[in-house]
Amino acid sequence: MSNESIKTIHEFDLNLICEFFLNTERQGPGNSEVTLKALSFIDNLTDDSLIADIGCGTGGQTMVLAEHTPGYITCFDIFPAFIDRLNENATKLNLQDKVKGIVRSMDNLPFQNDALDLIWCEGAIYNIGFERGLTEWRKFLKTGGYIAVTESSWLTEKRPSEIEQYCLPHFPEMDTIAGKIMRIQKAGYLPVATFVLPSVCWTDHYFTPMVNSQKMFLEKYAGNKTAEEFVALQNFDAEMYSKYKEFYGYVFFIAKKLNND
Numbered sequence: 001m002s003n004e005s006i007k008t009i010h011e012f013d014l015n016l017i018c019e020f021f022l023n024t025e026r027q028g029p030g031n032s033e034v035t036l037k038a039l040s041f042i043d044n045l046t047d048d049s050l051i052a053d054i055g056c057g058t059g060g061q062t063m064v065l066a067e068h069t070p071g072y073i074t075c076f077d078i079f080p081a082f083i084d085r086l087n088e089n090a091t092k093l094n095l096q097d098k099v100k101g102i103v104r105s106m107d108n109l110p111f112q113n114d115a116l117d118l119i120w121c122e123g124a125i126y127n128i129g130f131e132r133g134l135t136e137w138r139k140f141l142k143t144g145g146y147i148a149v150t151e152s153s154w155l156t157e158k159r160p161s162e163i164e165q166y167c168l169p170h171f172p173e174m175d176t177i178a179g180k181i182m183r184i185q186k187a188g189y190l191p192v193a194t195f196v197l198p199s200v201c202w203t204d205h206y207f208t209p210m211v212n213s214q215k216m217f218l219e220k221y222a223g224n225k226t227a228e229e230f231v232a233l234q235n236f237d238a239e240m241y242s243k244y245k246e247f248y249g250y251v252f253f254i255a256k257k258l259n260n261d
């Protein structure tokens with residue numbers, strides 16, 4: 001066997017995860033109503049606008065944006081199969097002249113300073129870190145440009161310890177909405193709007209469509225421990241959400257870059 005064909009467990013896991021999520025419309029909690037609600041706070045877009053959709057997945061939110069905004073959207077994800085699917089979907093919807101998916105990491109974006117009118121990032125900024133993403137991406141925005149991100153947040157000041165212990169290893173920057181807004185302000189933006197994603201974004205648009213994918217997946221990978229553990233973890237995730245949804249959720253944060261300091 002050549003070295004090239006040997007996969008590490010880590011790579012194997014990522015490929016499995018990618019294959020699983022290729023069969024779902026969204027790869028994180030969200031839906032088109034919520035994307036449009038966030039978009040309603042953004043008032044600077046024209047046909048010449050440049051938009052980046054970061055951690056785009058297969059582009060569930062990208063297609064909604066493309067159908068409702070002027071401008072050109074460049075999308076980034078590290079999984080080539082997600083980007084291929086996004087580009088295929090764009091072509092199917094006749095959006096190929098407005099949307100382009102590129103395989104690239106969010107910590108190495110190919111923009112000049114002051115290039116973008118809007119940065120969009122649903123369910124993905126935690127991969128670089130909330131503060132780091134806000135800070136590093138800011139230079140790519142024009143003055144007056146917007147950033148719109150969703151991020152896991154605490155909805156209450158105090159939480160049961162079971163849910164804190166479950167969330168914090170996954171999301172070490174998890175904070176209250178007020179705490180997140182303070183980070184946005186400190187990173188040099190004007191906080192413009194904030195709203196909690198309704199629970200249907202998790203149930204009807206995330207966990208429920210997964211059930212079908214899980215069935216297909218477990219049939220294909222019957223007896224595969226990694227696949228079984230992955231599905232068990234998702235089920236636990238759904239259980240935790242159902243039990244503790246009053247204490248945490250995804251929150252949309254929309255903010256504006258006011259100056260170039």
Ligand code: SAH
Nearest residue numbers: 026027028055057077078105106122124127
């Ligand atoms: N925005 C999509 C996907 C969210 S899931 C939706 O809401 O449906 C998070 C996405 O971030 C995944 O597609 C994952 O592949 C991507 N991702 C993870 N690390 C990344 C990185 N370093 N750079 C770019 N994308 C990344």
